[in-house]
Amino acid sequence: MTFTTLEDAGKFYRNYAKAAGFSTRVRCTNRKGNEIKNQLITCSREGKWKSKISPTEKTNPTAGLNCPARIYIHTLKDVGAWIISKVVLDHSHPCCPSKAEMLKQYRELSMSIRRTIENNDEAGIRPSKTYQSFVAAAGGHRELNFIEKDVRNYITREVRNVSEQEDAKEFGKYFLRMKEKNPNFFFELELEEDQSIKLAFWADARSRAAFEYFGDVISFDTTYNTNRYNLVCGSFVGVNHHGQSTLLGCSLMKNEEIESFKWLFQCWLRCMGGNAPKGFLTDQCASMKRALEACMPTTVHRWCIWHIMKKIPSKLNGYKGHANIEQEMSHVVWNSHSKDSFDRNWNDFLLNFGLADNKWLSGMRSTQRSESMHSFFNKYITRNSSLIQFVK
Numbered sequence: 316m317t318f319t320t321l322e323d324a325g326k327f328y329r330n331y332a333k334a335a336g337f338s339t340r341v342r343c344t345n346r347k348g349n350e351i352k353n354q355l356i357t358c359s360r361e362g363k364w365k366s367k368i369s370p371t372e373k374t375n376p377t378a379g380l381n382c383p384a385r386i387y388i389h390t391l392k393d394v395g396a397w398i399i400s401k402v403v404l405d406h407s408h409p410c411c412p413s414k415a416e417m418l419k420q421y422r423e424l425s426m427s428i429r430r431t432i433e434n435n436d437e438a439g440i441r442p443s444k445t446y447q448s449f450v451a452a453a454g455g456h457r458e459l460n461f462i463e464k465d466v467r468n469y470i471t472r473e474v475r476n477v478s479e480q481e482d483a484k485e486f487g488k489y490f491l492r493m494k495e496k497n498p499n500f501f502f503e504l505e506l507e508e509d510q511s512i513k514l515a516f517w518a519d520a521r522s523r524a525a526f527e528y529f530g531d532v533i534s535f536d537t538t539y540n541t542n543r544y545n546l547v548c549g550s551f552v553g554v555n556h557h558g559q560s561t562l563l564g565c566s567l568m569k570n571e572e573i574e575s576f577k578w579l580f581q582c583w584l585r586c587m588g589g590n591a592p593k594g595f596l597t598d599q600c601a602s603m604k605r606a607l608e609a610c611m612p613t614t615v616h617r618w619c620i621w622h623i624m625k626k627i628p629s630k631l632n633g634y635k636g637h638a639n640i641e642q643e644m645s646h647v648v649w650n651s652h653s654k655d656s657f658d659r660n661w662n663d664f665l666l667n668f669g670l671a672d673n674k675w676l677s678g679m680r681s682t683q684r685s686e687s688m689h690s691f692f693n694k695y696i697t698r699n700s701s702l703i704q705f706v707k
Contacts, residue, residue, distance in 0.1 A: 317396045321351060324388045324397045328356055329420070336410035337384070338420035351390070358384040359420065360408055382407045422461045424469055432469055442467045479511040479544055490517060499523060501586040505578065507569070512546060514575060516582040518564035522551075525561050526587050529553035532594035533563065534619060537571060537603070547571060551583060563587075576606030584610065620648060640668050 318324040325341075332339045342355040360382040387401040415421060424432070428449065435445040446463040453459050483506065490502040499520035507513045530553055537549040549566035564583055568575050584591060591611040596619045597603050607616055627644065631637045647664050651657035665671045 317391065317394075317398050319396060321354060321388060321390075321397050324399060325354070325356060328386050328399075332358075333415045333421055334412060336412035336415045337382075337406065338415075338418040340420075342385070353387065353389045356386050356388070358382040358406060359418075360406075361385065380407050416460045417462070422465055424461055424465060428461070429469065429473075432466055436470050442470055480509060482544075483510060483512045486512065486515070493519070503582045503585075511544070512567055513569045514578050515567040516564065516579055516586070517566075518551075518583075518586050522561075522563045523586060525553065525555070526563050526590075529555050529561050530563065530587065530590065530592050532596065533592040534596040535603075536598060536619065537568070537600070549579065571600065571602055573602045573606050576603050577610055580606055580610035624648065634668070634670075636668075640670070643668070 316324075316327075318327065329339055338359040339356050340359045340361075342357045342361065344354045345352045360380045361384070362381065383403050384406045385401075385403050386399050389398055389400045390396075391398055431449075432442075432445055435448075436442075443463060446466045449459060449466075450456055456462075487504055490500075490504070493500045494502070497520050500517070501519075501523065502515070502517035504512065505514040532553070534552045535549060536552070537547050546567040546569060549568060550562060551564040551566075553561045553563050555561045564586060566579050566582075568579065591614050594615045594617065595607060595611065596617050597607070598619055604616060607614065624645070627641050628637075631640050634640055643664055647657070647660045651660050665673075665676065670676055
């Protein structure tokens with residue numbers, strides 16, 4: 316048989332293989348200079364594959380079986396065509412035409428399937444859930460010509476395989492679209508020399524409006540690492556009239572240096588019309604403290620109890636009876652229902668355990684907003700989230 320091109324000959328054999336119930340691979344291609352002279356295409360189970368896994372633990376049923384099935388394709392230089400010069404049809408294994416479409420070579424994702432996978436991944440839907448939705452829509456696994464692994468591979472290879480610079484570019488474009496939709500959407504970006512994100516801050520119109528009502532005391536937290544680039548997420552959180560956490564702005568930072576925090580706090584002040592809150596609750600970060608003093612000198616700064624409680628073991632481990640100290644401290648913190656009762660119980664606690672001179676324990680106040688905001692973010696993003704997935 317003769318063919319106009321090498322691709323036509325290869326396609327002919329692949330179509331035959333699918334109809335017969337096996338898959339193929341190009342075993343070798345011989346060239347002379349830049350021109351291909353001949354090609355060997357074999358059954359995919361040709362050759363021997365030595366597994367590092369013991370035979371009893373093997374799970375791959377497509378390992379090589381020295382299958383002899385193959386074709387040789389040569390060029391007919393004089394007539395400018397290609398010919399199948401030799402054919403071996405026998406196989407060393409059974410073939411199954413009815414299941415051929417599930418062989419790796421023939422599995423494929425249609426354009427509509429790919430768009431659905433992309434949209435679901437952007438919405439934070441797990442690959443297993445996406446695949447099950449396809450199964451339900453088709454009426455069963457047998458009605459699909461792909462498997463769950465193909466969905467996962469597509470997400471890894473195509474959807475998430477973008478560079479940090481490309482992701483940053485889409486990140487900025489999304490903010491511009493949001494600004495066009497609502498002029499009260501606020502954002503500022505600072506990029507590295509390679510055009511990746513260095514610093515970013517944004518707040519929607521609802522957050523800016525909420526600050527006017529719930530901006531007296533703000534909690535700011537940067538202990539949530541949000542995505543594949545290890546950017547640090549910062550969240551500005553207030554409390555509404557119902558005691559619920561209200562998001563008042565978000566940020567991403569490459570580092571937690573003083574200048575980064577200064578940039579961020581100045582952005583936030585510009586966003587909120589230059590109005591600094593009366594109180595600001597943070598974790599025990601020295602860089603953040605110095606930046607806050609420089610940008611909001613009239614704001615009262617306090618530490619967040621959630622971060623304080625996490626550090627009890629390391630800070631009080633040197634004291635005799637530190638387990639009792641930790642237990643009593645937790646009791647005072649969580650069971651004092653008013654400012655007066657907390658101050659009274661706290662002073663008694665310091666005196667009873669001889670901790671009155673401990674600098675770390677002096678002047679503490681409480682908020683739980685950081686922990687609740689972590690829980691909020693965990694519902695929508697993972698460590699593999701891209702920038703555009705996070706901001707949406």
